[in-house]
Amino acid sequence: MKYTTGIIAFILVLLLMPIGHIIMSFFTKNYSLEYQMLFAGILGFCGFFIILLFSRVQNEITSSLLGLLAGIIIWTGWVEFAFVYFAERLEIKPLMDGDEIVTRPEYLLMISSVGLVITILSTLIVNYSTRCNMFMWIQDKFKLNIPKIGIKKTNYTSLTALESIIIIWFFYIVLLIIYDDHLFGDKHFVTYAVFFLSLLWSFFLFKNLIRIRHLGKAIRYAIPTVVIFWNAVEILGRWNFFEEFWVEPNKYYLESIIILLCFVFLFAKVYFDKSKTKVKSNKELIF
Numbered sequence: 142m143k144y145t146t147g148i149i150a151f152i153l154v155l156l157l158m159p160i161g162h163i164i165m166s167f168f169t170k171n172y173s174l175e176y177q178m179l180f181a182g183i184l185g186f187c188g189f190f191i192i193l194l195f196s197r198v199q200n201e202i203t204s205s206l207l208g209l210l211a212g213i214i215i216w217t218g219w220v221e222f223a224f225v226y227f228a229e230r231l232e233i234k235p236l237m238d239g240d241e242i243v244t245r246p247e248y249l250l251m252i253s254s255v256g257l258v259i260t261i262l263s264t265l266i267v268n269y270s271t272r273c274n275m276f277m278w279i280q281d282k283f284k285l286n287i288p289k290i291g292i293k294k295t296n297y298t299s300l301t302a303l304e305s306i307i308i309i310w311f312f313y314i315v316l317l318i319i320y321d322d323h324l325f326g327d328k329h330f331v332t333y334a335v336f337f338l339s340l341l342w343s344f345f346l347f348k349n350l351i352r353i354r355h356l357g358k359a360i361r362y363a364i365p366t367v368v369i370f371w372n373a374v375e376i377l378g379r380w381n382f383f384e385e386f387w388v389e390p391n392k393y394y395l396e397s398i399i400i401l402l403c404f405v406f407l408f409a410k411v412y413f414d415k416s417k418t419k420v421k422s423n424k425e426l427i428f
Contacts, residue, residue, distance in 0.1 A: 143273075145288065146351075146353060146354055146355070147274035147347075147350040147351035147352065147353050147359050147362075147363070148351060148358050149356070149359070149407070149411065150350065150353075150356060150359035150360045150363035151347065151350060151351075151363045151366060151367060152363070152407065153209075153361070153363070153404070153407050153408065153411065154363040154364055154366075154367040155363075155367045155370075155371075155402040156207065156400060156403055156407065157159055157209070157210075157213050157404065158367060158368075158371045158374075159368075159387035159397075159400055160213075160387075160400060160401060161213055161216070161217045161221075162385070162388050163220070163390045163397045163400070163401070164184075164217055164389050164427040165217060165221055165225075166387070166388045166389065166390050167390045167391070167397075168180055168181075168222075168355075169225060170390075170391060171391070174225075174226065174229055177222060177225065177226070178222065178226055180218075180222075180225075180342035181217075181218045181219065181221075181222030181223070181225075182218070182219075183218070183221030184214055184217060184218030184219075184222075185214070185215050185216070185218030186218075187214055188210075188211040188212070188213075188214030188215035188219075188302070189211070189215065189220060190259055191207050191208075191209070191210060191211040191214070191298070192207075192211045192298050192299050195207045195298045196296050196298050196299060198297075198298060200357075201297055201354045201355075201357035201358075202296035202355075202357040202360070202411070204296070204298040204301070204357070205297045205298075205301045205302075205357040205358075205360040205361055205414065206300065206357075206360060206408070206411060206412055207298050208297055208298040208300060208301025208302040208304075208305070209301050209302070209305055209361075209364065210408070211298065211302040211359055212301060212302035212303070212304065212305025212306050212309075215302065215306060215307075216305065216306050216309055216310070220306070220310070221247065224248070224250050224251050225246075225247040227250060228246035228247040228249070228250045229246065230247075231250070233246040233249055233250055234246065235249070236249060243379075244317075244320060244391075248313075248317055249317075251313060251314070251317060252314060252317040252318065252321065253327060254310075254314065255314050255318070258307070258310050258311050261307065262307065262311065265281075265307070266279050266280065266285075267280075267285055267287075268287065269287070269346055273365075297357065297361075297423075300361075301360070301361055301364070304361060304364055304365075305364055308309050308364055308365050308368050308415055310377075312368050312369065312371075312372055314370060315335065315372070316335075316375055316376070319332045319335055320379065321329055322334070327376075327379050327380065332376065335372065335376065336372070336373050336376045336377075337370050339370065339372035339373045339376075340370070340373045342369050343366055343367075343369040343372075343373070346362070346366040346369065347366055347370075348364060349362065350362050350363055350366050356411065387400070
């Protein structure tokens with residue numbers, strides 16, 4: 142079908158969003174901090190070794206797929222669990238609304254990394270060859286002469302992992318800023334604006350995504366599409382429009398298992414698909 146490639150990429154990345162929460166919630170609710178950190182270290186190293194071992198993979202679909210997986214694994218293992226550890230060491234209390242936890246301690250700590258993520262993004266913008274419309278617009282306005290990266294020089298495994306980590310991190314910070322009562326708050330008009338803009342932006346990106354025929358490029362394009370769409374999902378959960386079952390895996394274990402199995406099935410199907418398309422041109426696949 143005409144739009145199958147983009148839809149498959151979107152679903153694949155979308156399934157990873159709740160899976161990250163399921164892994165985090167399962168270990169934080171069932172194991173002591175020492176076991177959490179042991180698991181987090183192993184998980185992060187698994188992501189790192191995926192990048193290390195598959196960095197020379199020539200197939201762009203395979204390398205993009207493994208890069209996506211590595212990025213999510215590293216983010217969950219080395220980044221999110223690190224905030225969990227230091228939040229507990231510093232004895233940061235969760236933000237409460239009566240008896241309900243509104244914001245967990247690790248996310249109250251994570252907002253302090255806002256300067257670091259902005260610094261990294263700024264560095265990438267002035268040094269990074271990309272097909273990202275926002276990056277390209279800034280680079281064009283400031284007349285930054287950045288050489289394009291040819292396809293033979295591109296390591297899509299590490300590149301996709303980096304893309305996943307930076308985008309997730311950035312939009313985590315955006316949500317934490319708008320949730321902060323000292324700045325805006327979850328009922329502020331800015332939060333409503335972010336919600337509707339996220340829906341509109343993700344819809345626009347999705348329209349572009351389903352036109353992409355090459356699965357490797359579609360996977361990479363699906364990452365910002367899904368993460369921006371997930372902003373709206375997170376905000377709806379914050380407004381109690383539904384119960385976020387992915388943060389209660391002990392209670393909703395059946396739903397959690399179904400999501401995990403769906404992801405494994407789809408990932409395996411894409412990975413072992415013998416009808417993988419070939420690269421058509423360098424220009425098409427620089428992003």
